[in-house]
Structures are given as C-alpha cells and as structure tokens.
Amino acid sequence: MAISVLNSDSFEEATKSGVTVTDFWATWCTPCKIQAPILEKLSNEMPSVKFGKIDVDQNQETANGLGIKAIPTLIVKKDGEVVDRIVGVHNQKQLTDIIDKYTK
Numbered sequence: 001m002a003i004s005v006l007n008s009d010s011f012e013e014a015t016k017s018g019v020t021v022t023d024f025w026a027t028w029c030t031p032c033k034i035q036a037p038i039l040e041k042l043s044n045e046m047p048s049v050k051f052g053k054i055d056v057d058q059n060q061e062t063a064n065g066l067g068i069k070a071i072p073t074l075i076v077k078k079d080g081e082v083v084d085r086i087v088g089v090h091n092q093k094q095l096t097d098i099i100d101k102y103t104k
Contacts, residue, residue, distance in 0.1 A: 003043050004052040008062040014052055016080040019102045023053040024063055024073045031089045032072045038092050039074075046096075048103055078102045 006014050006022065015022060023039055025032035036053075043051040056063040056071055066075060066082070076084035076099060083102055086095070 003039060006052040006054045008059045011062050015077045018050060020050045020077045021099060022075045024056050024068045025053055025071055026055060026057050029071050035072045035089045041092055042095055049099060076102060
C-alpha cells in the first residue's frame, strides 16, 4: 500500500478513523530520508494501517499544532486520537512493535 501525501487540509480527514501513522518530514532532512524506505516497507506489510506523510515546511500550521519540534516525527492516531509520537529514526522491528500495540 502506498504512503499518502497529506497536507494541512487533508490531514484530519485522512487520520480520523482506524490506525494511522503520519510521517512529519522535510526534503532537506537526512534522517527523514533514512526513515522513508522503512515506512514504505511497513505500509506494504501492515495493510490495516494507513500511512501518510506531511512536509513540515509546506504545512507548518499542522506541524505546529501537533507540537512537532524535531523531524522525523511519526504521529500514531487511533480513531482520530493521537496515541503515540515517535521521534527520530527507528528500524522496522521497533516501529512494528510500537504500531502493533494499537492494531490488536
């Protein structure tokens, strides 16, 4: 499953139901480039989870509203509520273990 490109207008609608993982990133962020292929793999292996990404430079109001101070930051939501915040690069197993807590 592909990762949806979100923006400030589509974020709330895209993350209002089910388990969602949104990657807050920027084009100039090297750790974000390391995290991206790991998230691509996860999006293919976890079809019940919706994955999205938001460029913080183009969507500052959403990033600020969620208190994003460092990138990459992954925001995990379940049925529209923020249930976890993962800051920094994590490997596939670490992310799977964290996300699995909300899909069971």
